[in-house]
Amino acid sequence: MASILFGVGDRRDLDRAAEQSNEPFDGMYAATEDGFWALRQRLIEEKETAGVSVMISPGDRIPRIRLIEELLRLEAMGVELVSAEAAGHPLEIALTPENGNAPSDRGEVIRQSMARKALRGVVLGRIPYGYKTGEHGQLEEHPEEATVVKIIFGLAAQGKGIRAIAAELNSRGLRTRRGGAWSIVTIRDMLRNRVYTGAYNRFGARVAGNHPALVATPLFREIQERLDERAKRAGYGAGRPYLLSGTAICSACGSHMVGVTRRQSWTRNDGSSGSNTYRYYQCEAATNQGRCSYHTRRARDLDAAVLARVGLDGIASRIEAAVDLRISNLAREAAKGRTRAEDIRSAAQLLFHEAGRLRDATRTHGSASVAIDSLLQLADDDMALHSLLRDVVLLAVSRIVVGEKDARVALKK
Incomplete structure (x- = not known):
């Protein structure tokens, strides 16, 4: 197949690049979502993309995330991407944050702020059963719920299975925080949650001894081994x-x-x-x-x-x-x-x-x-x-x- 060159972006930038390379364009498209869509349709009509190159000069008419999306799609179609403005692959240039290591969007700023709070042990999200939020945002023991947590781990330590523990709690008339019946999913998740050993783990930050432990760490590890062995014997995995x-x-x-x-x-x-x-x-x-x-x-x-x-x-x-x-x-x-x-x-x-x-x-x-x-x-x-x-x-x-x-x-x- 003969070499084919398409251009996406500002026409003046593309014309200047074409002059320098002495390569005329077989088609030019605006650096907009509609322009990229039109180019993909043209490539589909070509059927064979070997030998097809696309020169990119995105400008500021398309948001950065949308530009990355479009470049990923084009590359996956097998075309060669080249930059009209700078050395390097257009996708790698687009993936480089404009402000160095600064967060690229508001969501990232929020995520970093929450990570800093997690390092201080400030509870984020749903409060685990057995705890309440203290004056400074850390977890504190909730007396009534903590008693139920200790019952659950105590029954597990006696060798009772998850289903049997749920049945035992329900038969005693104990209820979840929302007043519902206990399920094996809830029991399983609690038995697997390290928060009950006093450790807090969110956003990649793990703070040991952050709050009162309801379960001793050696007992927690023993129960994990029992759960793993039960799952292995049952063929769940x-x-x-x-x-x-x-x-x-x-x-x-x-x-x-x-x-x-x-x-x-x-x-x-x-x-x-x-x-x-x-x-x-x-x-x-x-x-x-x-x-x-x-x-x-x-x-x-x-x-x-x-x-x-x-x-x-x-x-x-x-x-x-x-x-x-x-x-x-x-x-x-x-x-x-x-x-x-x-x-x-x-x-x-x-x-x-x-x-x-x-x-x-x-x-x-x-x-x-x-x-x-x-x-x-x-x-x-x-x-x-x-x-x-x-x-x-x-x-x-x-x-x-x-x-x-x-x-x-x-x-x-």
């Missing part, structure tokens, strides 16, 4: 995430459906053993609090039913929207200057590659069910693809209500 976890709701009680993994082992009559892992969705209230009798649904069946409702065309169209959201997030991180330019570029290239794989799966020859099975298999095998497919579902679906025999899926308009 990190495992694969669930596509619809926290998105679907139970038709019986309105609680969210959560993903559950179970591993079963057995011994055959001939003395040999076998095992299998089962993945399914179950009502959160039934799983965590025993308050719902709703039966489970196999994860693969429900995932496939929801994707079938969205449809292959709906999935394909929303892949682009999901990629746009991810690129925007990458650009925001880049603009804050906390991530290396090379890491940002690699992440963007991987994102576009993964999106291409998902799009290819939607075009699988054969029935729609074959294509959907292919999509789910890809997601099972690749965490990045799974995460992108979940974004697609969240963009497409407004509500999933799961009954005993069917699922009602409402799509966003």
